Amino acid sequence: MTVTLSDVARRAGVSLATASRVVNGSERIPAAAIADRVRAAAAELGYVANAQAQALARSATRLVGLVVHDIADPYFSTIARGVQRWAGQQGQQVLLASSDHDPAAELDAVTAFMSYRTDAIVLAGSRLRTPDPALNQTLAGYIAGGGRVVSLGATGIPEAQHVDIANETGAFALATELVSLGLQRFAILAGPEQLATAWQRATGFLRALASAGLAPLAVLPGGFTSRGGYDAALECMVRLGGAAARPDQRTQEGPLCLLAANDVMALGAITAMRSLGLSVPRDVQVAGFDDIPTLRDHSPELTTYRLPLEEIGQVAAKLALAADAVGPVHIDGDVLIRESAGRPGH
Amino acid sequence: MTVTLSDVARRAGVSLATASRVVNGSERIPAAAIADRVRAAAAELGYVANAQAQALARSATRLVGLVVHDIADPYFSTIARGVQRWAGQQGQQVLLASSDHDPAAELDAVTAFMSYRTDAIVLAGSRLRTPDPALNQTLAGYIAGGGRVVSLGATGIPEAQHVDIANETGAFALATELVSLGLQRFAILAGPEQLATAWQRATGFLRALASAGLAPLAVLPGGFTSRGGYDAALECMVRLGGAAARPDQRTQEGPLCLLAANDVMALGAITAMRSLGLSVPRDVQVAGFDDIPTLRDHSPELTTYRLPLEEIGQVAAKLALAADAVGPVHIDGDVLIRESAGRPGH
DNA sequence: CTTACATTGGAAAGCGCTTTCCACGCTATA
DNA sequence: TATAGCGTGGAAAGCGCTTTCCAATGTAAG
Numbered sequence: 118m119t120v121t122l123s124d125v126a127r128r129a130g131v132s133l134a135t136a137s138r139v140v141n142g143s144e145r146i147p148a149a150a151i152a153d154r155v156r157a158a159a160a161e162l163g164y165v166a167n168a169q170a171q172a173l174a175r176s177a178t179r180l181v182g183l184v185v186h187d188i189a190d191p192y193f194s195t196i197a198r199g200v201q202r203w204a205g206q207q208g209q210q211v212l213l214a215s216s217d218h219d220p221a222a223e224l225d226a227v228t229a230f231m232s233y234r235t236d237a238i239v240l241a242g243s244r245l246r247t248p249d250p251a252l253n254q255t256l257a258g259y260i261a262g263g264g265r266v267v268s269l270g271a272t273g274i275p276e277a278q279h280v281d282i283a284n285e286t287g288a289f290a291l292a293t294e295l296v297s298l299g300l301q302r303f304a305i306l307a308g309p310e311q312l313a314t315a316w317q318r319a320t321g322f323l324r325a326l327a328s329a330g331l332a333p334l335a336v337l338p339g340g341f342t343s344r345g346g347y348d349a350a351l352e353c354m355v356r357l358g359g360a361a362a363r364p365d366q367r368t369q370e371g372p373l374c375l376l377a378a379n380d381v382m383a384l385g386a387i388t389a390m391r392s393l394g395l396s397v398p399r400d401v402q403v404a405g406f407d408d409i410p411t412l413r414d415h416s417p418e419l420t421t422y423r424l425p426l427e428e429i430g431q432v433a434a435k436l437a438l439a440a441d442a443v444g445p446v447h448i449d450g451d452v453l454i455r456e457s458a459g460r461p462g463h
Numbered sequence: 464m465t466v467t468l469s470d471v472a473r474r475a476g477v478s479l480a481t482a483s484r485v486v487n488g489s490e491r492i493p494a495a496a497i498a499d500r501v502r503a504a505a506a507e508l509g510y511v512a513n514a515q516a517q518a519l520a521r522s523a524t525r526l527v528g529l530v531v532h533d534i535a536d537p538y539f540s541t542i543a544r545g546v547q548r549w550a551g552q553q554g555q556q557v558l559l560a561s562s563d564h565d566p567a568a569e570l571d572a573v574t575a576f577m578s579y580r581t582d583a584i585v586l587a588g589s590r591l592r593t594p595d596p597a598l599n600q601t602l603a604g605y606i607a608g609g610g611r612v613v614s615l616g617a618t619g620i621p622e623a624q625h626v627d628i629a630n631e632t633g634a635f636a637l638a639t640e641l642v643s644l645g646l647q648r649f650a651i652l653a654g655p656e657q658l659a660t661a662w663q664r665a666t667g668f669l670r671a672l673a674s675a676g677l678a679p680l681a682v683l684p685g686g687f688t689s690r691g692g693y694d695a696a697l698e699c700m701v702r703l704g705g706a707a708a709r710p711d712q713r714t715q716e717g718p719l720c721l722l723a724a725n726d727v728m729a730l731g732a733i734t735a736m737r738s739l740g741l742s743v744p745r746d747v748q749v750a751g752f753d754d755i756p757t758l759r760d761h762s763p764e765l766t767t768y769r770l771p772l773e774e775i776g777q778v779a780a781k782l783a784l785a786a787d788a789v790g791p792v793h794i795d796g797d798v799l800i801r802e803s804a805g806r807p808g809h
Numbered sequence: 810c811t812t813a814c815a816t817t818g819g820a821a822a823g824c825g826c827t828t829t830c831c832a833c834g835c836t837a838t839a
Numbered sequence: 840t841a842t843a844g845c846g847t848g849g850a851a852a853g854c855g856c857t858t859t860c861c862a863a864t865g866t867a868a869g
Contacts, residue, residue, distance in 0.1 A: 121825060121826085122826065123825080131848075131849085133825095133826085133850090134827085134828080134850080134851095135847090135849075137827060138827090138828095138848095141826085141827085143827080145828095145846095147847075148846095148847075151847090163604055165574065165577045166826080167519075167578070167580060167824090167825050169519050169524065169579070169580055169825080169826090170519055170825035170854090171825080171826055172515040172826090173515050173519055173827090173853095173855065173856085174828080174853080174854055176854070178515060180579075183559075187544070188534070188540050188543050188544050189541045189543070189544040191535070191537065191540075191757070194535045194536075194537075194540040198561065201534060201560070201561050202561075205561070210558050210560070210575055211558065211559045212556050212557065212558055212559075213557045213558075214547070214551070232512055232513070233514040233526075233556060234515055263465075343759055381760075384760035385759075385760060387760065388759070388762075410535060411757050413689055413734070414689055414733065414734045414761070415761065416733075427535075467854095467855060468855065477818075477819085478818060478819045478820075479819085479820090479855095479856085480818070480820080480857085480858080481818055481819075483856065483858085484818090484858095490858095491816095491817080491818095491858095493817070494816090494817070494818090497818085512855090512856080513854090513856070516854070516856040517856055518824090518856090519823095519826085519855080519857090520823080520824055520856045520857040520858080521824085521856085521857065812868085812869080813867090813868080813869095814865105814866085814867085814868100815866080815867095816865080816866095817862105817863085817864080817865100818862095819860105819861085819862085819863100820859105820861080820862100821858100821860090821861105822857105822860100823856105823857090823859100824855105824857085826854085827852105827853090828852090828853090829850105829852085829853100830850090830851090832848095832849090832850100833846105833848090834845105834846095835844100835845080835846080836844090836846100837845100838841105838842085838844100839840100839841090839843100
């Protein structure tokens with residue numbers, strides 16, 4: 118059915134070896150006359166190389182596996198875009214899998230990628246605070262077999278590469294800035310306790326408060342999603358006493374500030390406040406983390422810690438694809454004080 | 464380096480054929496005793512089948528290619544999630560490519576997928592109003608070679624499957640509803656003129672207005688993005704005379720309503736209005752299309768036409784993977800009147 | 810005790826490429 | 840004129856599987 122390289126070779130009147138050499142870059146390039154003849158034949162026949170066969174013969178697939186928690190989450194989709202961009206430029210294809218926040222599914226994805234012999238695997242979903250031994254063993258096997266592994270945050274596997282994101286220091290800087298802007302009453306929407314990323318951010322917030330001699334009014338775990346932020350924010354208000362943050366009850370200490378472990382949670386929290394009839398930033402202030410593109414059109418503008426998400430994806434891909442990769446790459450961000458928290462005048 | 468099936472066979476003391484039969488589902492399953500022995504050997508050795516080799520031998524890859532315009536766009540990432548979900552359930556892997564709204568890049572992606580011999584290709588990015596002959600020829604070749612093609616909206620290739628989304632009728636229904644709620648002054652943010660999806664939606668809006676005996680005050684093309692909506696909305700206000708929509712200039716006809724060809728454009732338009740000091744929905748009303756998940760946390764809540772995006776992805780994947788696919792699947796949505804436009808009381 | 814027929818495991822032929830050798834015909838050197 | 844050396848194209852051996860035949864065994868029927 119489909120055109121094979123033999124067909125091309127036959128039509129060009131050369132051997133399979135010669136055809137292979139001209140069609141797919143090789144060290145040895147045949148004489149110009151012959152090469153042209155082969156190329157012409159390939160074009161006429163509409164030849165498309167069989168990547169599977171090439172992979173088998175070369176034992177390199179030009180495939181990179183990407184596993185995210187949820188591709189519909191702006192954080193991951195933006196990172197995915199960066200990975201895809203870089204990979205595309207390098208002529209690599211991206212194999213996408215979603216773990217749906219389930220470690221078992223993540224392991225399945227990795228196994229599938231191993232089966233497809235992807236040249237590299239990028240783990241974009243946050244690592245757990247206590248590494249999953251089954252996953253790590255599988256990854257170690259993958260690496261031993263010549264695969265490259267890059268994760269966002271360390272895996273605990275020495276041979277694996279990782280991108281080191283300023284989660285804790287970023288959170289520290291953000292909270293410190295908010296304190297310096299006069300805020301004093303904080304509650305932390307910490308996200309899932311087991312997720313390294315969420316934990317690091319919550320820790321950064323806590324350290325910053327402690328440094329300022331403050332203690333959070335509450336620390337609430339929850340889902341790393343909009344819904345999680347919404348629920349945690351409601352729970353927070355209940356916990357602090359229904360009207361804790363209402364303007365007429367405000368002490369001279371200023372409004373309550375909700376520090377969310379990521380932007381989608383922060384947006385959920387704002388929605389929750391709105392549903393309670395509270396205004397952000399007037400009654401309650403809210404800060405997030407990531408600076409997802411979605412924020413562009415959100416009102417109030419969200420105070421957050423800006424991470425170059427697409428760049429993170431690119432860096433991860435680069436680390437995955439460059440044979441001479443260079444240890445962990447550190448990624449820093451910036452504190453972005455916007456309307457939702459810390460803006461002088463509110 | 465890596466464990467091959469031969470290793471497993473040797474360790475289990477059986478032939479390669481037998482090992483293959485037990486490890487990967489086959490018609491003929493060897494005797495239980497032998498099968499167990501092989502399975503044990505595979506487990507002990509940590510055998511992972513080489514999908515490339517299997518693909519070559521079976522001439523089926525269990526790979527489905529997905530091409531979107533921009534994976535970071537909530538519309539596409541939600542659809543991608545649906546595709547990925549369904550494919551994952553079927554044990555298929557998803558190969559992801561972004562065309563970045565560039566037809567040439569889309570063609571490249573398709574060619575790459577052909578090279579990888581994906582069993583099917585899902586084109587999630589909108590088709591152009593005038594089909595790209597080069598693409599269609601390539602796709603035809605792919606189909607001739609046994610591949611399946613599914614697109615959102617028709618391709619013009621008879622053998623290709625497609626999901627038929629209620630773009631025009633949805634837009635018609637939405638605009639009709641808004642008219643019936645009393646709105647009379649409309650402007651259309653039409654998106655890219657060449658994009659079938661955008662065109663159909665704009666056409667639906669126009670037909671609805673015409674049916675009501677109304678004509679739009681303006682029809683503005685632009686990018687299918689937040690930025691595109693933002694720019695088009697600003698341009699619209701300029702075009703209609705700076706303060707056309709200000710409350711104090713409102714005629715008895717009610718406020719201007721911006722009909723955007725999709726939600727991200729609508730959100731951009733709202734941001735533009737805000738930057739002009741105009742309030743939505745008080746001064747200007749805005750409606751979108753799609754009901755992307757992002758809207759959950761947006762304020763004002765956006766009036767839109769709800770499309771089951773994740774389901775669309777699933778349906779597309781199903782169409783792509785079921786050998787006995789059933790012609791075009793029609794997908795309908797619902798008009799959602801929310802805060803930003805048409806809500807009685809505003 | 811044969812003969813016929815399932816069963817079942819194995820040998821081997823691909824699947825479509827890449828790449829190592831080889832053999833061949835040149836030119837440059839002695 | 841003989842010889843070493845280089846540039847070129849081709850034959851063939853894999854890469855790791857699947858699957859078609861085959862042969863050998865066991866069982867039931869005659």
